[in-house]
Amino acid sequence: MVNVLSSRFVIRPTDMERSLAFYRDVLGLAVYREFATGEGEWGTVFFLGGGFLELSGGSRVRPEPQATQLWLQVENATSAQQELSERGCVIMREPRREPWGLIEMHVTDPDGLLLHIVEVPTDHPLRVRRDVPSEGR
Numbered sequence: 001m002v003n004v005l006s007s008r009f010v011i012r013p014t015d016m017e018r019s020l021a022f023y024r025d026v027l028g029l030a031v032y033r034e035f036a037t038g039e040g041e042w043g044t045v046f047f048l049g050g051g052f053l054e055l056s057g058g059s060r061v062r063p064e065p066q067a068t069q070l071w072l073q074v075e076n077a078t079s080a081q082q083e084l085s086e087r088g089c090v091i092m093r094e095p096r097r098e099p100w101g102l103i104e105m106h107v108t109d110p111d112g113l114l115l116h117i118v119e120v121p122t123d124h125p126l127r128v129r130r131d132v133p134s135e136g137r
Contacts, residue, residue: 007051009070011113012059018110019055020044026087027072027115029053049073062111069114077103077119084117095119102126
């Protein structure tokens with residue numbers, strides 16, 4: 001097994017300034033670090049829960065809508081919807097409980113990358129502690 005020490009999701013936006021404003025100002029992600037390549041390019045790395053999101057380089061083409069998607073867990077999807085709407089984020093689909101029990105909302109970034117904003121309800125199996133006997137739940 002490879003010992004993974006850190007993880008990072010890398011996005012090559014078509015418009016760096018526009019994407020930077022979206023992830024920093026609209027989603028409100030905290031900046032972990034900024035860097036320059038020395039070749040006139042620069043990048044920004046954001047904290048992303050247990051990993052990182054890097055915006056760097058550039059692309060002339062937008063991502064395929066279904067090829068790559070980003071999953072972001074939040075405490076409360078309804079509160080996230082209100083906050084993101086106030087910041088100008090277009091909500092593609094309002095929060096709703098999925099058949100698998102998660103509450104999901106969909107938004108897109110400036111290049112059309114689909115972001116799943118997800119709330120894990122307290123009764124969902126992802127939150128059930130397996131180290132507690134069932135009578136203690």
